[in-house]
Amino acid sequence: MPDTFALESEDIRKTFGHFTALAGVTLTVRRGEFVALFGRNGAGKTTFLKIAATLVRHTSGKLRVEGIDIREEPEKARRHIGFLSHNTYLYRDLSPVENLRFFSRLYGIPDSEERIMALLDRVGLRRRAADPVRAFSRGLHQRLGIARVMLHDPSVIMLDEPYTGLDANAVEILNQILDQAAAAGRTIILTSHDLEQGLRAATRAVVIDRGKIVFEGSPKGASIRDAYAAYIRVGVGR
Amino acid sequence: MKPVTAIIFKDILIEMRSKESVSSMLMFGVLVLTIFSFAFEPSSVDRSLIAPGILWVAFSFAAILGLNRSLAMEIDNDCLQGLLLAPLDRGSLYLGKVASNFTFMMMAELIVLPIFVIFNNLKFNLQFLEIAGIAVLGTLAIAAIGSILSTISANTRMKEVMLPVLQIPLTVPVVIASVEATSMVLSGETKGISSWLYLLAGFSIVYLTVSYLVFEFVVEE
Numbered sequence: 001m002p003d004t005f006a007l008e009s010e011d012i013r014k015t016f017g018h019f020t021a022l023a024g025v026t027l028t029v030r031r032g033e034f035v036a037l038f039g040r041n042g043a044g045k046t047t048f049l050k051i052a053a054t055l056v057r058h059t060s061g062k063l064r065v066e067g068i069d070i071r072e073e074p075e076k077a078r079r080h081i082g083f084l085s086h087n088t089y090l091y092r093d094l095s096p097v098e099n100l101r102f103f104s105r106l107y108g109i110p111d112s113e114e115r116i117m118a119l120l121d122r123v124g125l126r127r128r129a130a131d132p133v134r135a136f137s138r139g140l141h142q143r144l145g146i147a148r149v150m151l152h153d154p155s156v157i158m159l160d161e162p163y164t165g166l167d168a169n170a171v172e173i174l175n176q177i178l179d180q181a182a183a184a185g186r187t188i189i190l191t192s193h194d195l196e197q198g199l200r201a202a203t204r205a206v207v208i209d210r211g212k213i214v215f216e217g218s219p220k221g222a223s224i225r226d227a228y229a230a231y232i233r234v235g236v237g238r
Numbered sequence: 239m240k241p242v243t244a245i246i247f248k249d250i251l252i253e254m255r256s257k258e259s260v261s262s263m264l265m266f267g268v269l270v271l272t273i274f275s276f277a278f279e280p281s282s283v284d285r286s287l288i289a290p291g292i293l294w295v296a297f298s299f300a301a302i303l304g305l306n307r308s309l310a311m312e313i314d315n316d317c318l319q320g321l322l323l324a325p326l327d328r329g330s331l332y333l334g335k336v337a338s339n340f341t342f343m344m345m346a347e348l349i350v351l352p353i354f355v356i357f358n359n360l361k362f363n364l365q366f367l368e369i370a371g372i373a374v375l376g377t378l379a380i381a382a383i384g385s386i387l388s389t390i391s392a393n394t395r396m397k398e399v400m401l402p403v404l405q406i407p408l409t410v411p412v413v414i415a416s417v418e419a420t421s422m423v424l425s426g427e428t429k430g431i432s433s434w435l436y437l438l439a440g441f442s443i444v445y446l447t448v449s450y451l452v453f454e455f456v457v458e459e
Contacts, residue, residue, distance in 0.1 A: 055322055057458045078325040089320025091248070091311070093255040098248075105244035106324035132255070148320070 005067070006031045006156050006187035007052060012061035014047055014211075021047040023211035024061070029189060029204075031155075034182050036202035036219060037191040040232045044211040045191040046085075049158050052189070053083040065156055079107075082154030086164045088145030092134040096125050096144050099133060100151055107152040119147040124173060139170035146177055157181055159190040163197050175200065195228050207232070241326050245334025246341060252311060253342060259307040263300040263346035268353055270296035275357045289358045290420035294413050296354075297347060297373065301380045302402050304342050308335065309388040309397065318392065322457055332385060332453040336446070340381035347373050360424070368423045375438040376416035382445035383408050389456050412441050 007029040014022040022044045029035050039045040050056040052063060054074045063070050068077040090099050097116060104112035120126045123143040128136070133144065142162065149157060157178075163171055179201060182188055192198035199205060205224040207215035215227035253259050274292040312318040312335075321331050351373060355366055384405055391400035419434040 053323060055319055075325045075327060078323060081323070083323055085316070085319075087316035087319070089317050089323070090315060091252060091317055092315060093252045093311075094248070098251060102244060102248045103320070103324070106241055106321070106326065108240065108325075 004030050006033070006065070007189065008062075008064045009048075009052070010062040012048065012051060012063055013059045014044075014051060014056065015059050020211055022051070022058070025208070025211070025213055027206065027213060027216075029187055031187055032182070032185045034178075034188045034201050034203045035190070035206060036198035036204070037189065037206050037208060038193070038195065038198060038228055038232060039191070039208040040193075043208045045208045046160050047211075048208065049083070049160050049189065049191055053081050053158050054078055055083070079152065080155045082149035082152070082157045083160075084142075084145050084149045084158070084162055085160040086162075088141050088148065090133050090141065090144055090148065093132060095130045095132055096120060096147070097129045099144065100147060103148055103151055109152055112151075115151065116147075119150055122150075122177065123147045138165040139167045142166055142170055143173055146174060150177070150181070154186070156187045156189070159188070161191055161193065163192060163194055171197070193232070195225070199224065241324070241330045242334040242337055245321075245331070246338045249308070249311070249335075249338035250341070259304045259342045260345045262307065263304045263343065264349055266303055267296040267300040267346055267350035270299065271350065271354055271357055285358050286421060286424040289354070289424060290417045293351075293354050293369075293420060294376070294417050296350060297343075297377065297416075298380060298406075298409055298413050300346060300350070301339075301343050301377070301384060302405055304346065305339060305384040305388045305405070306398055306401055308339050308342070308385075309392050309401070313392055313397075318389075318457070328454040328457055329450040331457075332389075332450055335389075336381050336385045336449075339385050340378055343377045343381055344374070347377060365423055368428075369420055372416055372419045372423070372435070372438070375435060375442060376412055379412040379438060379442040379445055380405075380409055382442055382449060383412075386445075386449040386453060386456060389453070412438065415441070 005028050007027070009025055009027045012022055012025040025048055037045045047056060051058045052065065054070050054077060065077045066080045070077045094102070100116040100119065101112065104116065109115065117126065120129050123146055125140065125143055125147070128140065133141065136144065162174060166174065178188060182201060190198060199219040202219040205217060205219040206213055207227045215224065217223055271292060278288060312321070351370060355362060360366065387404045387408070388401055391397050391404060394400045415434045415437040419431050419438070422428050422431045
């Protein structure tokens with residue numbers, strides 16, 4: 001595999017009993033690319049992202065993250081992956097600092113205190129560092145979720161519907177962090193229902209429908225909007 | 239060992255905040271001892287015959303409450319998925335949860351056990367320490383199987399019901415061995431106790447090994 005690929009999937013299939021969630025997804029993402037995945041509910045974009053993040057085992061096919069086969073060396077692959085879904089995976093009874101401290105221990109990050117404080121600064125939560133996460137709004141939760149994702153400085157950042165339930169301020173902070181990560185050469189793969197937010201910084205747009213990629217191309221121009229209209233807006237009624 | 243200790247410290251910190259796991263196990267354990275003390279008149283039966291059973295009913299049922307709480311902590315906000323994203327083998331996560339569940343169960347039992355001694359007019363002597371030793375072995379086996387069963391039941395719709403339905407039958411051999419060993423200690427006839435202790439240790443090792451190996455498949459969607 002050329003060393004320029006951050007993610008390479010070959011004919012990834014996933015079935016849950018009789019239901020086929022992914023019917024053969026082949027996608028390559030170059031290092032430093034910002035890929036926006038679109039699709040209606042149940043199209044398979046979350047399943048694909050969860051497989052790439054090693055949270056779900058694929059039925060068949062091959063998937064490599066930074067050249068590492070996720071089935072053969074999942075622990076090694078996870079070091080390169082930062083994954084954020086609409087659930088932030090944070091413990092509500094702990095404070096932001098305690099949550100990040102716990103995850104930094106799991107990831108084996110040495111001298112993590114400075115990094116934790118810098119990340120809390122970046123997401124605007126330094127003043128709330130000792131408050132229990134339970135008291136946080138959805139927006140603050142998601143901001144802390146972003147800090148958790150960035151904690152181990154992953155080279156591939158996967159975001160599943162990250163804009164869901166965020167207010168304008170939180171969207172702005174998320175966009176800033178994603179822009180900084182993209183500028184630093186990180187690979188970003190993002191799923192979204194929102195065409196405008198998804199395309200904002202994307203370098204490539206992909207549409208998934210019924211477990212297959214039905215469109216892949218430039219985020220600029222009319223073709224992605226046509227594909228979105230055909231498979232997502234119209235697809236809602238199907 | 240770092241991930242294991244990280245999970246233990248995290249769970250202890252959460253327990254210090256919420257005070258839900260140990261306190262519920264403790265309350266339940268004390269209530270069981272109290273109810274059985276009222277149910278059986280002190281002079282009506284030989285206490286050494288029924289007391290071990292009462293103690294292990296209290297321990298094993300209280301453990302289910304603690305395991306349910308431990309499970310709820312990881313299900314809330316999908317935290318289990320956060321653990322699964324860490325660059326660790328799944329077995330280490332399992333061992334971490336076993337260690338924290340075992341710690342909480344032992345904390346509750348360390349308070350329930352003296353109450354059991356008082357209710358049964360026993361003495362705080364070597365006998366007490368021997369029962370505490372049996373409790374450690376029995377609790378380890380219960381925590382080992384309970385930690386994986388709570389993860390299995392997390393993926394079912396009736397989580398709180400599913401855990402005892404799975405847990406109770408699988409811990410029957412552990413409870414029997416623990417009751418027999420405790421009974422021997424209370425009656426003072428400890429000849430042959432080693433076979434029950436070996437059985438307890440054996441179950442702990444088997445449950446730990448098998449669960450460590452299959453945990454990866456249990457947590458996978």
